[in-house]
Each structure stands twice: as C-alpha cells, then as structure tokens.
Amino acid sequence: MHENGERIPLTIADYDRKAGTLTMIFQEVGKSTLEMATMKVGDEFKTIVGPLGHPTEVENFGTIICVGGGVGIAPVYPIARELKEAGNHVISIIGARTKDLLLWEDKMRAVSDELIVTTDDGSYGRKDLVTVPLKEILETRKVAKIWAIGPAIMMKFVSATTEPFKVPTIVSLNTIMIDGTGMCGGCRVLMEDGAKFVCVDGPEFDAHKVDWNNLLSRMTFYRDQEQAATARWKESHKCNLDRAVAEGVK
Amino acid sequence: MAELSKKDRMKIPRQDMPVQEPDARVRNFTEVALGFSKEMAQLEAQRCLQCKDASCMEGCPVEVPIPDFVGAVRDGDMAKAVQIMKSKNNLPAICGRVCPQEVQCESRCILGKKGEAVAIGRIERFVGDYELANKTYAVKKGAPTGKKVAVVGTGPAGLTCAVDMGIYGHDVTMFESLHTPGGVLVYGIPEFRLPKAVIGAEIENAANALGIKINSSHIVGRTLFIDELLSEYDAVFLGTGAGLPMFSPIPGINLNGVMSANEFLTRVNLMKGYLFPEFDTPVWVGKKVAVIGAGNVAMDSARCAARLQSLGMGNGGPGSEVHIVYRRSSEEVPARREEVHHAQEEGVIFDFLTNPIEILGDGKGGISAMRCIKMELGEPDQSGRRRPVPIEGSEFDMEVDQVVFALGTNPNPIVFVNAEGLERKRQGTVVANQETGRTTLKGVWAGGDVVTGAATVISAMGAGKRAAADMNEYLKGKTAW
Numbered sequence A: 001m002h003e004n005g006e007r008i009p010l011t012i013a014d015y016d017r018k019a020g021t022l023t024m025i026f027q028e029v030g031k032s033t034l035e036m037a038t039m040k041v042g043d044e045f046k047t048i049v050g051p052l053g054h055p056t057e058v059e060n061f062g063t064i065i066c067v068g069g070g071v072g073i074a075p076v077y078p079i080a081r082e083l084k085e086a087g088n089h090v091i092s093i094i095g096a097r098t099k100d101l102l103l104w105e106d107k108m109r110a111v112s113d114e115l116i117v118t119t120d121d122g123s124y125g126r127k128d129l130v131t132v133p134l135k136e137i138l139e140t141r142k143v144a145k146i147w148a149i150g151p152a153i154m155m156k157f158v159s160a161t162t163e164p165f166k167v168p169t170i171v172s173l174n175t176i177m178i179d180g181t182g183m184c185g186g187c188r189v190l191m192e193d194g195a196k197f198v199c200v201d202g203p204e205f206d207a208h209k210v211d212w213n214n215l216l217s218r219m220t221f222y223r224d225q226e227q228a229a230t231a232r233w234k235e236s237h238k239c240n241l242d243r244a245v246a247e248g249v250k
Numbered sequence B: 001m002a003e004l005s006k007k008d009r010m011k012i013p014r015q016d017m018p019v020q021e022p023d024a025r026v027r028n029f030t031e032v033a034l035g036f037s038k039e040m041a042q043l044e045a046q047r048c049l050q051c052k053d054a055s056c057m058e059g060c061p062v063e064v065p066i067p068d069f070v071g072a073v074r075d076g077d078m079a080k081a082v083q084i085m086k087s088k089n090n091l092p093a094i095c096g097r098v099c100p101q102e103v104q105c106e107s108r109c110i111l112g113k114k115g116e117a118v119a120i121g122r123i124e125r126f127v128g129d130y131e132l133a134n135k136t137y138a139v140k141k142g143a144p145t146g147k148k149v150a151v152v153g154t155g156p157a158g159l160t161c162a163v164d165m166g167i168y169g170h171d172v173t174m175f176e177s178l179h180t181p182g183g184v185l186v187y188g189i190p191e192f193r194l195p196k197a198v199i200g201a202e203i204e205n206a207a208n209a210l211g212i213k214i215n216s217s218h219i220v221g222r223t224l225f226i227d228e229l230l231s232e233y234d235a236v237f238l239g240t241g242a243g244l245p246m247f248s249p250i251p252g253i254n255l256n257g258v259m260s261a262n263e264f265l266t267r268v269n270l271m272k273g274y275l276f277p278e279f280d281t282p283v284w285v286g287k288k289v290a291v292i293g294a295g296n297v298a299m300d301s302a303r304c305a306a307r308l309q310s311l312g313m314g315n316g317g318p319g320s321e322v323h324i325v326y327r328r329s330s331e332e333v334p335a336r337r338e339e340v341h342h343a344q345e346e347g348v349i350f351d352f353l354t355n356p357i358e359i360l361g362d363g364k365g366g367i368s369a370m371r372c373i374k375m376e377l378g379e380p381d382q383s384g385r386r387r388p389v390p391i392e393g394s395e396f397d398m399e400v401d402q403v404v405f406a407l408g409t410n411p412n413p414i415v416f417v418n419a420e421g422l423e424r425k426r427q428g429t430v431v432a433n434q435e436t437g438r439t440t441l442k443g444v445w446a447g448g449d450v451v452t453g454a455a456t457v458i459s460a461m462g463a464g465k466r467a468a469a470d471m472n473e474y475l476k477g478k479t480a481w
C-alpha cells in the first residue's frame, strides 16, 4: 500500500478487460485490510502484481457444485460463471456467518442453475453450515466436480464431506505469502506428495490431498504480531467521534 | 604524500577496518564495518608494491586495474581512482563490501606470501563511498542506436548489463518481479552489511544518467513472457538469479518455525520486519535458532536472528542462542572470512560436522527439537572437499524452536514459461556460452546465478558485462547469432 506496507495475497473476484478494472473483495480482519478500507476513490497502491498462479481449468464436466463461504463467495463467482458458460449444470452453495456478511447473492444466482444460501445463525436462508446441503446433494445426485473457496476451516470440512463420495474437489488456498514468486517458500502447503508453493503451484489444489491441520496451524504463525499490529492501528485511528464520546464520558 | 622506500612501506601494518563493537551492534541493524578514513586508505595504499605483472588482477573476475587505482588513492587523486575503477566496475561501493576478496584479488597479492595482503577490498569500498559522496564521475549515454533491449532481473548481473548497454547507446528497459530493484542485494544481504541507501544510490545514478526504465512488479513468466519480450525488443538478457530455496528432505520441514533463509531474510531486509510494527511485515525469531548451512546466506541469517533476539522480538530476549549447523568442518566453510569472524564476535555458536535428520514437533504446530547426527570427513568428493559421512549411533536432539534452511538455491523456473528452445541443465540453470552469455534461444542472453547457480556478486557482474559486450556487437551487426 505504501513504503512501510506489507505484501498480501488477494484473489481476483472479477475483471473487465474493456474498462481495465479488477474487482477484489476483502474483509477487514487485520491492519492492512483495515487500512485499505480507509482508502478513497483515486487513492493509489504503491504496487500490485499479478495475476499469479495457475488459472482454473474450465470444461464441460456435467453437474458441478461451487461452494463459497464468506468473502470466498467473491472468487468463486467467476469460476461459477465460466463453468456455466462452458455448459455445466452449476449448483452453488453460498454461506456466511450472518445475513449482513453475505455478498453477491444476486450475481451468484445469475450464473447458477440452482442456488442454496446458508447462514450460521439462521438470519437468512437455511440455518446450516454449507456442508449440510452439500452432503444432501451428494447423497442423492451424481456430481462430477466440486470447487470450494472460503475460510480454511470451511474448506477443510468441505473436503471431509466430499471425500467419502470420491468426488474430485478443488480448493483455492490463500496461505501466508510474501513475494508471490516462489522465492521464499513461506506459502508452502503440505500435500500427500510433499510440500508445494501455493503462489506458484496453486492456488487450486486437490482438497483430498491437503494436510489441513498443518495448513491451519501455519496460518496462525504470526497471529500475535498480527493482533498487536491491528490493535495498534485501531488505537491510533479511533475516529474523532469515538474519542469525543470517550472524553465526554470521562 | 612523501615517497617512501620499499622497506619503509613494507613496515606499514595492514590497516584494520573500524567497526561497531559487537555488544552494541547486535542491538541494531546499522552497518558493522565503518569504512576507512582518507588517511587510512592512503596509508594502506602505500603498502602496495605496484607490481608490473600484478597477479592480484588475475584474481578479479572483472579485471579491475588494481595497482592503478590503489596508486591513485595513495597519491590522493580520488577522482582518478574512481575513474580507473569505474572503467571496469560500476558498483565499487557494493563490491568493496561484499566480494570475497580473500579468495580473489587479495589471495594473489605478493605481500600475502610472507605477511598480510594489501586490503584491496577496503580501499575499493573507500573509493566507492568517496564517489557516492562526491559524484566526480558521470556515466554518459552513447549516441542512440535505435535498438531496444530488455533486461530481466535487477540484481548485479542485470544491472551491469543494463548500464553497459546504456553506455553503448541502446534503449534499455528492465523488468523486476519484486517491488524494489536490486536482487539479492536488497532482499538477501542485510542492512548491517550493505546499507540499502548505497544500492539505491548506485541504481538511481546509473538509471538516471542512462535513461534506463525500471519496471518493478513485473514477473516474467506470469504477467509477461519471454516470447513477448522477443517480439518487442531486439535483445533480451536474463539475470533472474537463483531464487528458489531448497529444504532438506527430512520430516518436519512444514512445522511452524521452519523457514527458508530467503523467507527470513526477505521479511527482515526487503520488508524491514526488524522495524515491525513501524513496518507492517511481521518477523519472528526463536529462543534457540538453528541455521543450517555455512555460506554467506547462513551467516546473514544467523546474524539477523541474533539481532532480533537482542531486540527482544519473538521468543528472543536474554539467554537466546543462535547456532550455525554445518555438516562439514570449519575448513570448508564457504562464507566470507570477515562474516564468519563477525558472526563469532556476535555470539553465534558453530556446530560443525553436524547434520539434521528430523525436526520434531511440540504437538502445537511448532518445533521442540531438531534431531541431528554427527558426521566425520571421508574421501574427497566431486568438489574436492572431503565428503562428510554420518557416524552411526551418534544421533542426538538439539532443543530449538526455529530452524532456518540456508542450503543454497536453484534458479526459479517461473521465468521460463513460453520460452521454447531455451535449454536448461538438470539443476535448472540456463545453458549459456561462458564468454558471450548467448543461450540456445536466438536473441536471448543470460548471466549470473541463473547460469551458474548461487555464486557471487562480482561473478554475476562479470557475466553481465561480457553479455553486454556481445549483445552490442550483435546489435551493431558485427557478429551473426
């Protein structure tokens, strides 16, 4: 973002070649995303680089399922769209913690033959985790392939859900990255056949070969520092209203 | 300075480099070696015997006229020293700091046969720093030739090639995958050994004077391709280095706390993680760190770790330790002698003839220990060094919470997408003519670590220079492909 910034990986949710624009969706979870949320139209990033990794392979597989969780709905959207265009019967399952965090329902509906919406708290759609409808479909219908993008823990459970049915399942991983060029190995994920670099070999991997516990553990490695940085940023950017209120109370 | 007799000159001792004291410097990232004063540089230059057939020059991969520039320093004509230096070496402030002089020029110095060699590297650094401060020398762009050249990678190989091509009058555009140019000089070698300001100044001066365009955040092989470059440019130079890290094929390498030296050093240097949270990139250091390997990369990792520990980052703080774990003996250590010496002074512990065989987990995703085996030296191997062989039954566990692999690197293959006809060897290095840098793909030259595998700054510069000379001949129609 700036001279003191860090390099973070974001998935491209949409693009428009004619307008020359990229769409990325991010959730404010740490210092960098909080800071990004303060940017205004016309502000600039110091640098962006991409697209990196390998594109999704699209063909007509038959009936496929696209699972999107939270901000993962955004990057699953272009995959669903391309798969639909290629003639697949697209079933989409999108889920969020709560109604307010659910995004792109209309866009997803437009590119899906069937759409199921879930929320953890039942504030909208089915009160379920995405894995519940997923399992129901797999029990009754023949599905050629599944794509799942969302929080690592969701992808882990999607993987566990689809494995007994032996349906090929592809996940898009977003591990901790620095360079994104294969130079540091910080992004590596342990697969059945050894470590792979997500930035170069990915982002898509066979869900059933991923060592999920190792992945989840690696994602937390810098958590203390990340939390400290977030707290520090919030402290120094308390909005004037907050401060005024705090002072008023005193 | 008054002319001294040879005998008097022989009496002058080799001048020591002023340095920051070890206990102060392990708490900061500012430069360790402080550089010669003018007086020291001149005194040291007096020691040079000005040999006619100077053998020191044979030890220099870019053939710097050593006695001439040392003579100019002795006479106090620094501008002349700069000019002589720059005729062969564009980056003396960098080379003076990082070249392994003890195995190059200084190893050939006649004085070294009986006593101590002239401190050529330290005088070189003085000349480089003098130029950065005084700007006496301006590179000039040659008359425009109308030819366009693409240089991929902004490390020493790419930079040297780009500068020479600019001087020849070609229109040069550089492509760099990271957001800052400089290659290993900016992402690998730490601030306390090579300040970023020195590199930045060298690159900026050259690029401005020669109108070289630097496109950062352009990953060739991902966001643009070699075949595209070939259709847009008259010649392409690949100086993409050897950036792919290697891990030992042992169990446990994916535990938290196990990382490549590239990751650790990039976080610390390029991203300035040592200034976290002023800078956003976090870096973590263990209480007991094992660095595997004993090259420059290992020394830099160990010394960064020691500093982060002293600053109390991660699990650091009082009682922390950094170990260099090396499977051969002290004799075979490939790092620059000065770095080993500095690391020792800073408290880094060396465990020779020791090889890791497994990294053990703490059950919470992190590391509890590293299982090692003791080694002994056997028969010489291909490299001429005695091969380390494991001593059966000598396994032991070393309690550590961080393991940094500094085992060397191979070329990153990402650049070779859409480059049909560009041959590579088994290790992934590019096949290129040693004299000219020509690859097996017409219009593409290569040099530096991408051809040789991990080597040195000066050898990369030499390759960039030779390739530029050949490219120039080719572009002027003097040689066919």
Ligand SMILES: Cc1cc2nc3c(=O)[nH]c(=O)nc-3n(C[C@H](O)[C@H](O)[C@H](O)COP(=O)(O)OP(=O)(O)OC[C@H]3O[C@@H](n4cnc5c(N)ncnc54)[C@H](O)[C@@H]3O)c2cc1C
Pocket: B097, B098, B099, B100, B152, B153, B154, B155, B156, B157, B158, B175, B176, B177, B178, B181, B182, B183, B184, B185, B188, B189, B218, B219, B220, B221, B239, B240, B241, B242, B243, B265, B296, B297, B298, B300, B336, B412, B414, B415, B447, B448, B449, B450, B454, B455, B456, B457, B458, B460
């Ligand atoms: C930590 C460390 C310490 C070292 N210490 C010393 C020392 O003290 N003395 C010494 O002589 N040598 C030292 N070396 C070795 C020396 O730095 C290298 O030999 C030298 O930098 C090689 O130069 P190069 O130009 O070939 O490649 P590099 O310096 O590696 O530069 C290559 C550049 O190309 C870029 N690149 C790669 N792929 C692409 C792509 N696809 N598209 C666009 N750009 C790309 C990279 O980002 C990089 O900037 C050290 C190396 C390391 C890692």
Ligand code: FES
Pocket: A176, A177, A178, A179, A180, A181, A182, A183, A184, A185, A186, A187, A188, A197, A198, A199, A200
């Ligand atoms: S992010 Fe560094 S290798 Fe993938």
